[in-house]
Amino acid sequence: MNKNKTFKILLVVISILVVYKIVDYYVTDKVDAYLKTQPLSYDAVSVNLLLGNITLKNVTSVKDSLQFTTEKLEIEDVSYYQYLKNKSVSVGNLKMLNSKITGKLISKETKKEDSTSQSKKASLDLKIDNIQFENIEIDIIKNDNFPLTVQNISFEMNGFELDDIQNKTIPFLYDHIEVSISNFETQFSKVQKVKFSKLNFEKDNLTLDSLEILPLKSREEYIYHVSQEKELMTLFSEKVVISDIIIEEKEKLHVSVNHVLFDEVFFNLYLDGTVLEHPNIRKDLYSKSLRDLPFNIDVKNVDIKNSKIVYEEYIIENNKPGILIFDKLQAQISNINNSSDKATKLTTAKIQSNFMEHCPLDIEWTFDINNKNDNFRITGSLFDVNSKNMSSFLLPTMNVKMDGYIDKMYFDFEGNDFASNGKLNLDFKNFNIKVLEKDKTKNKVLSWLANLFIKDSSKNGIVKVETENVERDTTKSFWNFFWINVQKGLQNSLI
Known part of the structure; x- marks a missing residue:
């Protein structure tokens, strides 16, 4: 190869590199300019035009009273071909690291859109092969003015595809999802909060460790912080396992579960009936409550093992509370299904327990969820x-x-x-x-x-x-x- 030819090749390579750097700088500038029109801020943006990668560092976004921050946001392997050919956005990987959500949720009235506005609404064709969120912390005030905190959420989803054109309850599709949540805690009334130490969702199976419902007021005080007569709850479950979860959307949302296990549950209900009148509010039977759910549910089997229920009523002042104890409780419940076309009509619960710690108690209870007489x-x-x-x-x-x-x-x-x-x-x-x-x-x-x-x-x-x-x-x-x-x-x- 002569020197002249070598020089030409070198000149072409340098020209390509120069053009690439100019285009890369131009695209980075355009991306930066576009992002600045969005409700977010960041310290730095970098674009790799050749690989289709975009990286943002120290991102902050504020919407209403919520603030979202993340140490690093990476978008990798953006497909130019899919965008140029089909006007669709196809991304290989979306990653977020060390994020935090703070502030207050504000409830808003949802306005129903008519069919005309729905048809005019532009739909975004978005596909992401892999989504990874690592180490998300949450510390917010819910719209009921009670706090919600989560120490750590890790999340991975494969085969994400946005599917919002039909206004579905779940506006996306996916192939696989894994979620891990550590140290969740939220207050749901002035006198109660709920917490758990660990949640894992993987391969359609969910496991909860150390689920608790705890009182925030004493037995002597709680009744003065509620609007109507109700029980004070204390619950602890060592483990909850929900197996083979399938969520589909047909005419409406359909949730199917093969098996639910509650292991080592302690459940205490305490009622102070000396202060407030019993509320004149209807309590539906379980069949009607299940029948009226806004979604279809099909839970094939529920097992409760090694559990204890204590019910206490304080009715006469200066007396001790009346107490009922059901320990060594085992229960098997089958066919919790509110579909009208189900093959097996009856829901069956079989319960074995020791009443007051010494008296063997056996119960079999059946009902048809779709029977309107209950x-x-x-x-x-x-x-x-x-x-x-x-x-x-x-x-x-x-x-x-x-x-x-x-x-x-x-x-x-x-x-x-x-x-x-x-x-x-x-x-x-x-x-x-x-x-x-x-x-x-x-x-x-x-x-x-x-x-x-x-x-x-x-x-x-x-x-x-x-x-x-x-x-x-x-x-x-x-x-x-x-x-x-x-x-x-x-x-x-x-x-």
């Missing part, structure tokens, strides 16, 4: 209930003490949203009722009258009774309705 059936058995177990709730809440022993109790109740009928079979021994004065001394006259009306057959032996047209108090829960049925059966068996 028909249900609940059957079961309870064994070995002594006077201490019976009086632990009745004595503090009604000043009534029961002596005796329930060897066996079998129940079978059928009902709907309005009323119920059922059967109760009991085996009593040495049954006696004591009605106490406010100072806890025995009211001999009322106790004598109460025992006078107790059937002789109920003091010892087996009693079989039926309950008819037990009316439901629609301001109270399903479990209150169940208890009213048991209570009615006891009254019919005793008096």
